[in-house]
Amino acid sequence: MEWSIQEIARSAGTTSRTLRHYGQIGLLAPSRIGRNGYRYYDQECLLRLQRILLLRELGLSLPAIAEVLDGQRDSAAALRTHLRILEQERDRIGRQIESVRTTLRKVEGGEQLMAKDVFDGFDHTRYEEEVTQRWGKEAYQRGDRWWRSLSEDEKKAFGQRQLDIAADFGRAYNAGAAADGEEAQAITRRHHEWLSETGNPVNREYFLALAEMYVADPRFTANYDRHGAGTAAFIRAAMKVYAERRLTG
Amino acid sequence: MEWSIQEIARSAGTTSRTLRHYGQIGLLAPSRIGRNGYRYYDQECLLRLQRILLLRELGLSLPAIAEVLDGQRDSAAALRTHLRILEQERDRIGRQIESVRTTLRKVEGGEQLMAKDVFDGFDHTRYEEEVTQRWGKEAYQRGDRWWRSLSEDEKKAFGQRQLDIAADFGRAYNAGAAADGEEAQAITRRHHEWLSETGNPVNREYFLALAEMYVADPRFTANYDRHGAGTAAFIRAAMKVYAERRLTG
DNA sequence: GGTTGACTCTGCCGCTACGTCAACTTCTAC
DNA sequence: GTAGAAGTTGACGTAGCGGCAGAGTCAACC
Numbered sequence: 001m002e003w004s005i006q007e008i009a010r011s012a013g014t015t016s017r018t019l020r021h022y023g024q025i026g027l028l029a030p031s032r033i034g035r036n037g038y039r040y041y042d043q044e045c046l047l048r049l050q051r052i053l054l055l056r057e058l059g060l061s062l063p064a065i066a067e068v069l070d071g072q073r074d075s076a077a078a079l080r081t082h083l084r085i086l087e088q089e090r091d092r093i094g095r096q097i098e099s100v101r102t103t104l105r106k107v108e109g110g111e112q113l114m115a116k117d118v119f120d121g122f123d124h125t126r127y128e129e130e131v132t133q134r135w136g137k138e139a140y141q142r143g144d145r146w147w148r149s150l151s152e153d154e155k156k157a158f159g160q161r162q163l164d165i166a167a168d169f170g171r172a173y174n175a176g177a178a179a180d181g182e183e184a185q186a187i188t189r190r191h192h193e194w195l196s197e198t199g200n201p202v203n204r205e206y207f208l209a210l211a212e213m214y215v216a217d218p219r220f221t222a223n224y225d226r227h228g229a230g231t232a233a234f235i236r237a238a239m240k241v242y243a244e245r246r247l248t249g
Numbered sequence: 250m251e252w253s254i255q256e257i258a259r260s261a262g263t264t265s266r267t268l269r270h271y272g273q274i275g276l277l278a279p280s281r282i283g284r285n286g287y288r289y290y291d292q293e294c295l296l297r298l299q300r301i302l303l304l305r306e307l308g309l310s311l312p313a314i315a316e317v318l319d320g321q322r323d324s325a326a327a328l329r330t331h332l333r334i335l336e337q338e339r340d341r342i343g344r345q346i347e348s349v350r351t352t353l354r355k356v357e358g359g360e361q362l363m364a365k366d367v368f369d370g371f372d373h374t375r376y377e378e379e380v381t382q383r384w385g386k387e388a389y390q391r392g393d394r395w396w397r398s399l400s401e402d403e404k405k406a407f408g409q410r411q412l413d414i415a416a417d418f419g420r421a422y423n424a425g426a427a428a429d430g431e432e433a434q435a436i437t438r439r440h441h442e443w444l445s446e447t448g449n450p451v452n453r454e455y456f457l458a459l460a461e462m463y464v465a466d467p468r469f470t471a472n473y474d475r476h477g478a479g480t481a482a483f484i485r486a487a488m489k490v491y492a493e494r495r496l497t498g
Numbered sequence: 499g500g501t502t503g504a505c506t507c508t509g510c511c512g513c514t515a516c517g518t519c520a521a522c523t524t525c526t527a528c
Numbered sequence: 529g530t531a532g533a534a535g536t537t538g539a540c541g542t543a544g545c546g547g548c549a550g551a552g553t554c555a556a557c558c
Contacts, residue, residue: 100328222292
């Protein structure tokens, strides 16, 4: 008993194209190929096809299915592995849903669509190479340990404080405040305190280098200047004054 | 202020290849292209890029992102649509996880990997076209309404009964029972009762046609013959006898 | 015996969002 | 002048087929 490609496709609830594909990748070969080139499948093929489709419905990849069916791999082990992957995927999507909900609330509340990155010198994971180059490996690791010790909420709060500080700088700048004035210097002090929490001492040299970066490095410029073009330069000026007055080498 | 492709890529935490790709699909064009062919990006580009990457992290497709950023589509509406898609995906994966767990339990309990389909004349969703052709649209719809009225558990139980009946046929056949013997006829009666529950009267003509199908159609043959080659033919013989003795036109 | 219609074959493009060469040119620094 | 970093275009690969083009095969009917 054997059947044509259409017949067997309909039998199993799939298409002839799929069967040709399975043939091509070596997952399911026809039992016979006629002199006209036609594919013919027997009962054994049908059984194998049904198992393939079952595993596919469960979400296994075609190579994984091949391994299971060819006995190179214990089917229970394959399913357990697959289960782990599915659970991870479910969790990932769950987290993404939360992010989208948060963003949606903000957008509906009238907020602009903005990159949420902290964009400051202590986003270690992002700037590792440069931080180690500029400040040494030890300083990086100290900051990194501190960062890892924070909970998710603490990390968020830390980032949010920086965003608030940046926004305050922007407001002061747009209101025409002077960089060496009381208001700007008060904000700068908050900024310095914020920086100091990372476990590394923020001395004059460090602080001044950071101030230069705010203007020289587009990552910082763009993010501070979104509170108004020139904000980054304003912050630099304020930081220079602060360093002169309050910090030592 | 403008930056090279590398600089802007590092700024935003992506790669130059990605930027070229975005340029190619028209999602983000450089602000300027030098006479040497080099791409240069300004602050506006950086801001747009940051928004692109934010939306991408949230899982939106690049065309969807383009629509949002070009103002062709309300960003809140886009996010809500996306949220629905994500939730559906999460549910789908959840169901798949359940299926894999079930299958895993069975496989670990020693069961073979078998297509779980009922493979009988009343899997309406699968055989709609043929059922309507053979038995009329009315009969199909009657069966369909009945099927939809069942709960998931009831559907499972209904399918399981058919699997049990098929297995009993297989056992009887392998034990050398006669198709017109008492045992085979008792099983056939259960089969007839099972069929009758679908809301369509199972008369002689219908029953005999089904018996022929079990042998002629590979979908049925293969599934019954997995209890031993020849089982399908045995079932047909038993059904013929049963129809002669018990059923009318 | 010719025609029609159903079926089959082998390619090849398309889909997502880029990664990864390859081959070549340009810029920058010593 | 030359190395090395960075830039360019172009093409292939990814998972699993869907869909189409162009051509051959088969069964049935007139």
